[in-house]
Amino acid sequence: MVTEKNSQPTLSRRSFLLASTQIVLGLGAVSAPSLACAKALDRRALSFFHTRTQQELRITYAAGKTYDRKALAQINRFLRDYQTGQVHVIDPKLLDILWAVQGEMGRRGVYEVISGYRSPKTNRSLRKGHPGVASHSLHMKGKAVDIRFSGGNLSQIYQCALAMQSGGIGYYPNDGFVHLDSGQFRTW
Structure with missing residues (x-):
């Protein structure tokens, strides 16, 4: 304005x-600026429940422009490949996208993680049973997560992410999740 x-x-x-x-x-x-302003304004925290490992994590991962390295390491471990246990660096931009979506939905809720990082081995395995799994998935780069949010329905998550136009957004209502990634803006 x-x-x-x-x-x-x-x-x-x-x-x-x-x-x-x-x-x-x-x-x-x-608003799109809500993501851009995140780094300058607030402490950023997320709450997760991993549906595969049954683990929970509530964590403040950044304040202002500074990311907490110890918190990021905990998130990397939490979002590890649930089949192999392999840990990979998770893109902080992906966390900021999750934080911004959660903020637009009232910040009341927990992200239910279906899939975070995937090793190439796990991704190949998933492709065999699900032809929609990308061969070069951003999950393998720590830049994607498949989630639900206890504070809103899938359509709300999708609409919030769509309005922000930041990263990729896949809507899977029949499978019960939304895919978010920190790649280029695109939808499916």
Whole structure:
């Protein structure tokens, strides 16, 4: 939003289109800047429950522009390949996407993780039974997670992520999860 000399707020075309889309989608205050501003404004925390390992993690992973290395290491371990136990670095941008989506949904809830990092071996195994699993999945780079959120339904997660237009968003209502990644914006 731009304020002119007479202090009357005016919207840029982009801001107007974003706000209009949000109103149509029923998302109210969801905004792309919420992700961009995250690094400058808040302590960022996430709560997880891993559906495969039955483990829980509640953690503050960053404050302002600074990421907590110990917290990131805990998240890396938590989101490890559930079949092989292999740990991989998880992209902090993916965590910020999760944080922003959770914020738009009221920050009341826990991410239920179906799949975080996947080793190439696990990814190949999953591809055999599910043809929709990508051969070069961003799960293998620590840049993707398949989730549900106890504070909202799958459609709400999808709509919030879609409005932010940050990373990839896969909607799997029949399988009971949403895929989020920190790659280029795209949907399926």
